Amino acid sequence: MIPAMRDGRSADTDRRRQRVATAIKNATKNGDPISVSAVARQAGVDRAFLYRHRDLLALVHAAELEPASQNPAGRSPVSWASLQADLANAQARNTRLISRIQQLEHRLSEALGEQAWRESGLGAPADIDELQRKITRLEQANVELAVGLEDARTDLAAARAANRELTRALNKQG
Numbered sequence: 120m121i122p123a124m125r126d127g128r129s130a131d132t133d134r135r136r137q138r139v140a141t142a143i144k145n146a147t148k149n150g151d152p153i154s155v156s157a158v159a160r161q162a163g164v165d166r167a168f169l170y171r172h173r174d175l176l177a178l179v180h181a182a183e184l185e186p187a188s189q190n191p192a193g194r195s196p197v198s199w200a201s202l203q204a205d206l207a208n209a210q211a212r213n214t215r216l217i218s219r220i221q222q223l224e225h226r227l228s229e230a231l232g233e234q235a236w237r238e239s240g241l242g243a244p245a246d247i248d249e250l251q252r253k254i255t256r257l258e259q260a261n262v263e264l265a266v267g268l269e270d271a272r273t274d275l276a277a278a279r280a281a282n283r284e285l286t287r288a289l290n291k292q293g
Contacts, residue, residue: 138162153182
């Protein structure tokens with residue numbers, strides 16, 4: 120390669136490198152979001168230029184992790200790490216909330232199912248103890264009536280037997 124061409128390319132690379140460094144400084148100073156795409160756009164270079172020059176890429180990534188020194192919107196400076204931590208916390212909270220929602224949906228489903236079961240008349244009545252006591256009383260009354268019926272049958276059989284005896288005795292006399 121011709122020395123003049125080599126010197127021209129070197130000077131162009133140096134100018135690009137300087138523009139990248141200036142873009143990083145300006146973005147940090149202004150509190151603008153810092154990313155490879157944003158710095159390349161601001162510096163007027165391709166992202167490939169940053170990826171070819173690892174030292175510049177390391178500067179961009181380091182600037183991404185550093186909190187902004189001044190934020191024109193008046194908000195507190197935010198670092199990439201804090202945003203990632205906030206995102207991880209939000210995702211964990213979402214997971215907990217999803218689990219809680221599923222628990223509540225399950226409980227609601229059971230409650231609505233139980234209510235529908237009761238209202239349909241197919242379910243057990245709420246006053247089951249009272250019904251059990253009533254069944255017990257009716258069974259006792261049934262046993263007492265059965266005993267009374269047996270006594271009445273015994274009395275009837277005895278009365279019939281006495282009536283037959285009296286009828287025979289009258290028939291013999293007469």
